[in-house]
Amino acid sequence: MSHDHSLNPETMPQEPEKATHEGKNKFLGLWFFLGGETVLFASLFGTYLALRNSTADGPSSQDLFGLELVFIMTILLLTSSLTSVYAMYHMKNNDFAKMQLWLGVTALLGVGFLAFEIYEFAHYITDYGFTFRSSAFGSAFYTLVGFHGGHVAFGLSWIIVLMARNAKRGLNLYNAPKFYSFSLYWHFIDVVWVFIFTVVYLMGMVS
């Protein structure tokens, strides 16, 4: 077949993720999907804001949250967003090895974030008896932060599968949009975390 999508420096287009019709569709479709995700998280934030003081005599946000842990998590996730930018930079330069390397770093940082989040949840449950069922605040907290954590976990499985699948065959116009879609999604997850950091943790500490 004459439909070879593999790249070499001569055939490398400016934006490999949008060079094919399918790539363009994926790119745009993911943007639309993120628009829907925005409403999803907005609804969860709204619910959380309505219920964040409904502690039913259980632990409140001031009792629970510690900014040190959340600070480390924020640094991990924000840095992972930066490393995914590096990966996309190398993708556009057709440097597959470096792209894989930086995506690997991104995934590691993501795993670190998730580990801290699991530790955080376990800490609240065992040390404070603060669970999903203990109050409306508990339900809203674990649902909002948990949905975000679930998105991180999904993103991690996504990028690990992508990296493993394409490890041996390198970059081409068929998989470039896939890597790029992941990076867009990953940025979105990061932005959501910025809001969680502000609305859940910072506002939870001061009020």
Add this chain to the structure above:
Amino acid sequence: MSSAATQKRGFGAMLWDYLTTVDHKKIGILYLIGGGFFFLLGGLEAMIIRIQLLVPENDFISAGLYNEMITMHGTTMIFLAAMPLLLGLMNVIMPLQIGARDVAFPFLNSLGFWLFFLGGILLNCSWFLGGAPDAGWTSYAPLSVQSPGHGVDFYVMGLQLSGAGTLIGGINFLVTIVTMRAPGMTYMRMPLFTWTTFITSILILFAFPALTVGLFLLMFDRMMGAAFFDVALGGNAIIWQHLFWIFGHPEVYILILPAFGVFSEILPTFSKKRLFGYTAMVFATILIAFLGFMVWAHHMFTVGLGPVANAIFAIATMAIAIPTGIKIFNWLATMWGGSIRINSAMLWALAFVPTFTIGGMTGVMLASTVADYQYHDTYFVVAHFHYVIVGGVVFGILAALHYWWPKIFGRILNEAMGKIAFWLFFIGFHLTFFVQHFLGLMGMPRRYWVFLEGQGLDTGNLVSSIGAFLMGIGGLIFLINIIYSSVKGEKASADPWDGRTLEWATASPPVHYNFKQLPLVRGLDPLWIEKMEGKGKITPAEPLDEIHMPNGSILPLIMTIGFFIASFGFIYQTDHKAWLIAIYVGMAIALGAMLTRSLKDDHGYHISKEELEREAE
């Protein structure tokens, strides 16, 4: 023709073809079949409701079963009948109208259909598994949280599945319209049905996630012991109402806008005039969609949000009457001075204009907060939303089916039967629902199982039930028409109505790649332009070359079956933890199918130039 080969294949091969298809036309047909099936179910439920309300203090069905009937009638008609039927029409027609060979994501298109269909089946499984949901189609908390049994659980999981399918469909249409319009098909040359598909998809994209969240919260409360709506633990039941209506109000525009699009196609075609005020129609559509997101609390006037909130939402609601009015006048002006041809499709369109206007008027009445305290939860509201949803959406679907049937199936629906069905349904509809305005004003509450004798409600309810029977008979005749026409119907030419838009430039039914050469669009109503300039044929935009097509796949169905199994696990794990296995197995199947999709390259296939040359027109 390739259809000769199609007919020779066995039933098994055909079934497999439909289970794995990614062709937008076949998926559209599947949507029409699925939506039609659920429409019959919902209609049956409506008949049972009207039999129960035929006479005062009737005991045709029990109070509990009545609650299940009204819940399932509403849920089925909105989510499983009206929306899928519209999505089916969009699926078949929209790509043809913009001169595309398929949608942007054929695989996701198939996944969207299966999620809808199995979601609907899941919901209806509840009838056989201890009782259907009974908290109303709006499923307000805390009633929905308290409702015993698994009925509401089926509501939650069924709607979650079918909602995900709809969301996928919406994104797919959006990308298709943005990236796959034929050369020359600028946005302001798109037919109105494509425009309304586009705007509806935006509404789906931004409205459905709110329902997703609402359903998750209800699911967590019912199945996992969360406390979102549990006041004892600080929960707040009003959150459900907000989330539901933030979704629910755009939802009614998701339903009506495509119907507006249908009428904007049919009226110009059968008036032999271009659509009056095309630009105004487009902007009115956008304006309705925009305002549609800021009026949700008009469903909650009596909740006690306060006078300021109520006033703002009342004014925003009344403002919607303006773009809608623009549309009504433009349709009238389209017909003005035209050479009007009246057939079944046109009859439905003509009946729509006054019927929908009545529904719009009662809508403005309901928008008035003070008066709404009187109307709230009475039959006045029931009458209002049936006037807009039946008079708008169902009339629109029936008009569209008559109009596009020849394009989709290659045969023309029988005119005589079409007209009989129309008149029975039309008269029956007004008999059923006009009188309900007055029943409501007299104080009859909605959703009540019985009404008492001697309160002036007897005659009205009797009339209403008689009307419902006429509608039922009309619907049956339409069904007979479909069966009759698919066997004995007149074969349709490519352009049986002397149409104006691109879908009429393809064969009836179209070949699987739609257009051998992508069409060149030279203005609004591209086919009409070519007819007026004496060619009568669309100019190709490209030389004949090989065509890239997507491969079929069984994975969407497998993925959906996985979610279907997992849903049962979620529903029953509250009874016995062994059901957790169903969750794991189901999710493993679904995620496994996703993984397979991700790992296996799918480049599609090419139809060679020689093959295309061999296929005569």
